[in-house]
Amino acid sequence: MIDLIKKLPKAELHLHIEGSLEPELMFKLAQKNSIEIPYNTVEDVKNAYDFSDLQSFLDIYYAGAKVLVTKQDFYDLTWEYILKCKQDNIIHTEIFFDPQTHTARGVAFETVILGIKEALDDAKKKFGISSSIIMCFLRHMSEDEAFKTLEESIPFKKYIIGVGLDSSEIGHPPSKFEEVFKAAKKEGFKIVAHAGEEADVSYIFEALDLLKVQRIDHGVQSIKSKELMQRLKEEQIPLTVCPNSNIELKVFKNYKEHNIKKLLDFGLLVTVNSDDPAYFKGYLNQNFINLYKNLDLSKDDIVNLVKNSFKASFISEELKEKYLQKVDLSLS
């Protein structure tokens, strides 16, 4: 089964590019850019990755992102992730970036987006990996600041397929960002949001009803509402679930308690994703392998999860067909 997991062509739909910053690159960039980081060795960094919840991770994640300064840094970060895609047989990826994490430190929006974009263009040229970019508003900041970011993004609109919402969830419900998401939708952006990662189902209802999301990022708390489960099933609204992340951030006590198999068996359009793989002990295949080892997933479950990743993506119907055929071919 592990061989099957490795050889299946996959899409990834929930990956924060800043969360793919490996400690080795963090050190290299810190030195090059003369940025102080609170670690002496790569080992030190790895030891610091012991989280109790989402916020304890975010504090470390934002501190790490400070080493990213030049366009080349964003290119190198993205290119390293693309090499992991190649390794894990990811043939399509939709990546998140957090513009405000960088613009708040004086790094221009243009520096960030162009560095990412150029690496993704090279990924297409060299490996045939297709991709798109989703910018996320940081929900711990104000809606006014999100509006400023939306304005800054307009000159680069052709490079950005959608907008999302991430960062500290509890206390920052989707309703706080209703107006800016309305404006983003008017601009033609696709809409996603992190909801129901740690917070209760009211956040998922708000993401659906107020932000009009096309996918829910995480959404594992949905299981607490029968009404919501029924709606997600009927409307086939995808959930981009991130198992390793949920375990590392203590959303579930351990892998055996993860509810992804229950969500899948209920008929939801569930996908598997790595979220912040450099922080959460592994990239996409490792997430699948951990699920398989702990949750008794069948071959059909794994193939369904992989097929869902293409079905839930923002690619054209034609490309979806082509990629789904590739999955079937890899099985024969």
Ligand code: ADE
């Ligand atoms: N930013 C990066 N990873 C995140 C996560 N899992 N939840 C919310 N914001 C994030």
Ligand code: ZN
């Ligand atoms: Zn996330």
